[in-house]
Amino acid sequence: MMSFPLLSVMIAVPLVAAAVALFTNATNARWIALIATLVDFALGIALWANYDIGGAQWQFVESAPLFGKFAWALGIDGIALMLIMLSVFLMPICILASWEAIEKRVPEYMAAFLLMESLMVGVFAAQDLFLFYIFFEAGLIPMYLIIGIWGGVNRIYASYKFFLYTLLGSVLMLIAMMWMAQQAGSSDIPTLMNYDFPVHAQSLLFLAFFASFAVKMPMWPVHTWLPDAHVQAPTAGSVILAGVLLKMGGYGLLRFSLPMFPEASAEFVPLVMGLSLVAVVYTSLVALVQSDMKKLIAYSSVAHMAFVTIGLFAFNRQGIEGALVVMLSHGLVAAALFLCVGVIYDRLHTREIARYGGLATNMPKYALFFLLFTMASIGLPGTSGFVGEFLSLIGAYEANSWVAFVATTGIILGAAYMLYLYRRVAYGELDKVDVAAMPDMNKREWLIMAPIAAVVLWMGVYPESFIAPMRADVGVLLARIERANPPGDAQLKKGAAKPVVAAEHAPEAAHGEGQH
Template identity: 50%
Template structure:
C-alpha cells in the first residue's frame, strides 16, 4: 500500500484528530512563548485544511454512498462502532470547518490572557465539529456533539465580554437540554431495534414512527440551529464571545443542528417528518421574518448579525422540509454560504472592535475615508449576505424559494419577504458605519487592514464570488447524495404507510394502538392496572400512542387487537392475584 493510498483510506480519522493531537502537543509548550503558541496553532489548523482539500480532491461526485468509510468496533458489547464516512452533504461542511478554523486563529492575535489554553480549546473545538459531520454511528455522533460543547463554553466564559458567564451558562443550559433529549432518544432507538440490529449505526436502525422520539431529536437540533422560538441563547452568546468564538459559532456550530435534521430526523422518522412539515415550515417562516425585524432595531453590530443568523437559518430549515431536490440542495448550499458570509461579517466586526473597543453603530460613520479597503470588503460581504445575484448568497436563497414555491406558494411568498427585510437592515447598517462624514474624533486615525487581516478576509471574498458564479462546482457533488436521501426518505415513508393500508393488518395494528392509547387514558376499562405492566408492554403502549393519533381508526373494530391486551390479563388471572401497592 502506497503512502498516498494509506493517507486516503484513513483521511477522515486524520482530519478529525489532527487538531486534537495539536492541542495535546500544546500542553507541553511554555506559556510564556506566546508567538510560538500562536504559530503552532495556526500551522495545525492549516495542516488540517490541507488534509480536507485532499479529501475533496479524491471525492467521487457521482457516487451517492458514503466514501472514505471507517468502521471499527468500539464498544462491541452494546454495538457501538467507530464508524465514519462522508458523502456530498457532509463533504463541504467538513471543508468549511477546516477553512474557518485557521481564519478564527488569525483573528485571535489580540488574545493575550491564557493564550495556550485559548488555542487548545480552539483546536479541540475543531475536532468536535469535524467529528459531528463525519460520524455515521449515532452514539459516536453524540460523543462529538458533547465534545464540542466544552471548548465553546470556556471560549465564551473565559475570553468573552462583561456578561460572559451569563452567556456561557445560557448556551450550556440550552444545549444540554437538547443533548439530554437526544441521548434518551438514541438509547430508546437502540432498545427498540437493537435486538434486531445490534448496532447504533443510523443507516441500519429501522425507521420508526414514535412521535416522542422524533420530537426529542428535533428539539435537540432546533435548539442548536437555533429555530424560533429556541433562539434566545444565540444573541447573548454572539455578543459576549470573542471574535473567533463568534466566527466558529455562526459559521459551523449552528450548521450542526441543521445537519442533524438532514442526516437523522429525515431518514429515521420519514413519516412523522412529513406530518410535521406544516408546523416546522411555519416556525421557519416566523424565524425568517422575526429575525429580520429584530435585526433592524439593533444598536450593536454583532447583535444585528446574530439576529440575521436566525433569519437566514430559517431559510435553511424551510428548504430542508420542502422535501424537493431544489429546496434540499439550496438549504445545504445556504449552509455553506451563511458560514462564509456571516463568518466574514464577524471577522469585520472584530477588526473595528480591536481598534475602537466598541460595536455600537452610532460610534462609527465615515470609515470609508480612513479604511477604504475595509469598506470595499465590507460592501462585498454585505451584498453576499443580502443575496445579490453574482454572489454566493443568491444561489442558495433562490433554490430554497424555488423548491418551496413548487410545494406551497404561500410559504415561498412569506419567506421572500425576509430577503427584502435583509436588504433593508444590512444596507442601513453599512451606510451608518461606512459612509457619511467622520463625526467621532476616535475614527479619524483608524488604520486600514493589515497583512494578517487581509489574509483572513480575502479567501472568504474569493469564495463568495466563486460560489456565486461557479455554483455548479459545489452543487454537482451534492446531487447524488441529496437524491439518495430524498428517495430513501420517501421510500421508507411509503413503506411504513403501506403497513397501515393492507386490510386486516391495518385493523389489527390500528386497534392495538387504539387500545394502547385507551389503556393509558382509561386503564380500568381494559382490566389491567398500569403497575402490572412490564417494560416490554409499556414500550408497546408508548409506540401505539403516536400512530393512533395520526391514522383513522374509526373504520376498524377492536376485536382483532383485543387479544393483544387480553392475553396478559388471562395469564394474570391464572397467577396469584396482584394487589395494588398500598392496599390490603
C-alpha cells in the same frame, strides 16, 4: 475504500496539536495552532480531491468496534464532505483572527479552538449514532470555556445560557437514540437511515431530535441563547459559532430527522414552516432595531437559518440543495461579517453601531470587503447568498406558495437591516476623531478576508463545484422521503382543469419571487 484513515487523522491532528499547545508559551501556541489548522485544511483538500463524485454513497469509511456498545465508525457523503471543508477552511482564519486580539492565556485558547476543530470534524464524519452524540455534545465544553474566559463583559451569563440551553435541548435526543438503537438493533447511521421506524413512534422521536437541532440551529423561539453567546464571545468564537456550530443543527435535521422519520417529518411540516416563517420575519425586524453590530448579525443568522429549515422541509430537490447551499454560504458570510466586526472592534473596542460612521473614507479597503459580505448576506446575484436562498425559495414555492411568499419578505427585510447597518458604519460623515484615526486593514486582516471573499464569489458564480458532490446524496434522501412527501398547494392545482397552464406558471412565478 481507502486504507489510509484520513478522517481519523483529521480528527487526531488538531487534538495532538491542542495537547502540545497547552504546554508552550503564547507565540509557540499561535504557530502550532496555525500550522495544525493549515495541515488539517490541506488534508481536507486531499479529502475533497479523492472524493469520488458519483461513487459510493459513503466514502472514506472506517470502523473499529472499540467501545463495545458503539464503534469508532467514520465515513462521509458529499454533504458531510462540504461541511467538513467549511470547518477546516474557517479554522486557520479563526486562528489568524485571534492572533493579536487574544492576549491572555493564549495556549489554552488555541488548545480550546483546536479541540473544537476535531470535534467539528468528528460530528460531520461520525457514522455511529452514539459517536455522533459524543462529538455533538462535547463541543459544549470548549465553547463554554471560549465564551467564558475570553468573552466580553457579560460573558458568564452568556456561557451559562449557551451551555444549559444546548444541553437541555439534546438530552432527550439521547433517550430517543437509545430507543432507536435498541429497536433497530444497530447504532450504525447508514443502517438507521434506511430503517423504517413505526409511524406512531416517529412523532416522538422526531420531536426529541427536533428539540436538539432546533436549539442548535437555532430556530425561533429557542434562539435566545444565540445573540447572547455571539455578542459575548470573542471574534473567532463567533465565527466558529455562526460558521460551523449552527450548521450542526441543519446537518442533524438532514442526516437524522428527514431520512429516519420521513412520515413524522411530513406530519410536522406545518410546525417547522410556521416557526421558520416567524423567525424570518420576526428576527429580521428585531435585527433592524439593534444598536450592537454583533447582535444584529446574530439575529440575521437566525433569519438565514430559517431559510435552511424551509428548504429542507420543502421535500424537493431545489429546496434541499438550496438549504445546503444556504448552510455553506451562511457559514462563510456570517463568519466574514463577524470578522469584519472584529477588525473594527480591535481598533475601537466597541460594537456600538452609533460609535462608527464614515469608515468608507478612511478605510476604503475594509469598506469594500464589508460591502461584499453585506451584499452576500442580502443575497445579491453573483454571491453565494443568492444561490442558496433562490433555490430554497423555489423549493418552498413548489411546496407551498404562502410559505414562499412570507419567506421572500425576509429577503427584503434582510436587505433593509444589512444596508442600514452598512450605511451607519461605512457611510455618513467621518466626524468622530477616534474613528477617523483608525488605520485600514493590515496584511493579516487581508489574509483573513480575501480567501472568504474569493470563495463567496466562487460559490456565487459557479455553485456547481459545491453542489456536485452533494447531488447524489440529495437524490438518495429524496428517494427515501418521497413516500411521505406532503402534497403541496401548487401540485394540487396541477390536477385541476388546465394542467398545462398551471405547469407553465409555476416556474415563472417562482423565478419572479426569487428576484426580489
